Amino acid sequence: MGRFPIILLGATTGAALTLFITQPRAVLMGASAHAGASDTYRQLNLFGDAFERVRRDYVEKPNDGKLVESAIGGMLSGLDPHSSYMDAASFRDMQVQTRGEFGGLGIEVTMEDGLIKIVKLMKDTIEETPASKAGIVANDLISTINDEPVKDLTLSEAVDRMRGLVNTKIRLKIIRKGQDNPIDVTLVRANIRVSSVRSSIEGDDIAYIRIITFNEQTTQGLKRAISDLTSRIGAERLKGVIVDLRNNPGGLLDEAVTVSETFLSRGEIVSTRGRSAEETQRRAAHGGDLTKGKPVIVLINGGSASASEIVAGALQDHKRATVVGTRSFGKGSVQTIIPLGAGSGALRLTTARYFTPSGKSIQARGIVPDIEVLQDVPDELKERADTKGEAALRGHLKSAGDEKTGSQSYVPPDPKDDKALKTATDLLHGLKVNATGETATIDKPGVRLR
Structure with missing residues (x-):
């Protein structure tokens, strides 16, 4: 059983579970620990009794495998919104999604x-x-x-x-x-x-790159897009790069790190903190800035979650990018996919929280953009224009700060109506943009407006 960390809006991939590590420790337990273990075994006996009663007395003969899967699913869903059981078919689908091929x-x-x-x-x-x-x-x-x-x-x-x-x-x-x-x-x-990166030229001097999800193909797709657009526009004429992370639900943690370091020469990208040393670590940039210091604008909204928030938070904290749009979803936890054996599915278990380089947790709060831009939403879509956010999910991990719910996630289908995109292009062209009563121009990489 291997490990492959990810952080999707609802899920991600991670480490193998060391099922037997508690066995040797039991020998060294004190009296109170033994009492706790005894209570646990009594509860497990209770589960076994209930399981046998259902098998014996239910009106129709139940499927034993389905009973066990339902019990595991109930146990995990009671923890938080992102922990769950995946049957074998769901596990295979998840692996296809994360591989991207x-x-x-x-x-x-x-x-x-x-x-x-x-x-x-x-x-x-x-x-x-x-x-x-x-x-x-x-x-x-x-x-x-x-x-x-x-x-x-x-x-x-x-x-x-x-x-x-x-x-x-x-x-x-x-x-x-x-x-x-x-x-x-x-x-x-x-x-x-599965293409997770789409790119185009805005005007004739801005590289626009949309990242749809963070799978194993994303960083290479991003690098190809930067190289291609820089070549087509010309390095001297290139005004900057727009990275569109709107409605991106997340994906692989490793890809969030390598996407971030595509724009960073050094510095911490993200830290994770869990109960074990294995889940507590810091990830730093080593790859170098492929854009050679060109200005970067990151677009986010209420549908930008998890890996998207890691990228936006890292570039924002390092003042490498101006973040434009609306507050992100606020999923600040890491899940681990734990295979349960051949053909037996897997657990998706929350094992850590993550923090931006400045030490902030975005759990149930989200990334606050440097410049908030609200879209004009058609009347018939207004009820569906906002995403509820992590804080609205039942059983979510609580945040140490004020929790926020709901943020606009609507993106106009016609780029001409996209006010966030227009704000980004105006900034890169050095035009004045109003931000909470102030005006400023972007004349160097990473200028931030509050």
């Missing part, structure tokens, strides 16, 4: 009228995907997978069947609007990378 066809799908509908084709930065090579297009419907009708499958089951080992074949029957006969296609699964 899988053997598949390169399509995004949904279920429609009992068939699988192609929502869109995924883009690979290196080569064509199997779906694009086969001529599959958006709105195509899949009726069979390897001759098995999809109407008998759930969406999750259909996705599982379409994924598989790289270089293995799969047959699909495609129904296309405007064509009378179904189309039979045979595809060869390839390694599909």
Whole structure:
């Protein structure tokens, strides 16, 4: 069982549990410790009695495995909103998400009228995907997978069947609007990378980089984007970089650290503090600033959580970036994924809190932007424009300071209406921006407005 730390909005990956470490210590326990252990064993006997009673007397014969999984799930969900039990299928899905790559066809799908509908084709930065090579297009419907009708499958089951080992074949029957006969296609699964970084040029002199999630591909994607945009714009003409972390729910802790050090030459990025020495550590920048000191603006909102907050907090505390938008979600805890054995799922367990370089915990408070920018929200969306935040979650870890709930998370679909993006571009162009009654211009990296 290995360890791979992450911090998603609801989850992250971490260390193997040393299940037997308490056994030797029991020999050295004092009387009070023995009494505590005895109480624990009595409670476990109580659980065993309840388990046997349910198995014996429930109106229908229950599934023993499901009973145990439900008991574990109840135990974890009673701790905090981010601790939970993942069955084997959920654990596999989580691993795919954090790796950011899988053997598949390169399509995004949904279920429609009992068939699988192609929502869109995924883009690979290196080569064509199997779906694009086969001529599959958006709105195509899949009726069979390897001759098995999809109407008998759930969406999750259909996705599982379409994924598989790289270089293995799969047959699909495609129904296309405007064509009378179904189309039979045979595809060869390839390694599909889920793009977590998107980039473009704002105006003609600003690098815009949006980070969607923090998976194993994120830092490399960020580095490629910086290199590509700097080359296209020209290092001398480049005014600065906008890093958009809005509605990014988080991801891998290691990626949050390496993304941060892409903009930092030195200094602490984050510290974590837990009950064990293993969970208490400091992470510092070593990689060097790839932007060569260019000004950086970080965009956040109520949907920016966890790993996103680590990056925003590190760049803000080091005065390396100006943070623009609305207060972030406020998830200041680290989870550890603890595999429970082959085919048995895993525990997602909160094991530490994290702190920004200045020693602040953002738990249930969030990152406060240097410049708050509220968007104009259409009337029909106003009820859904705010994210409740960590402090609104039942059973959340309490904060040492004032807890905050709710922050605007709406991002206009048309960039022309995006007031936070416009504020960022104005700052990088040296234009005056009002911030809580003050005006200032950004004339050096990391200028901060309060």
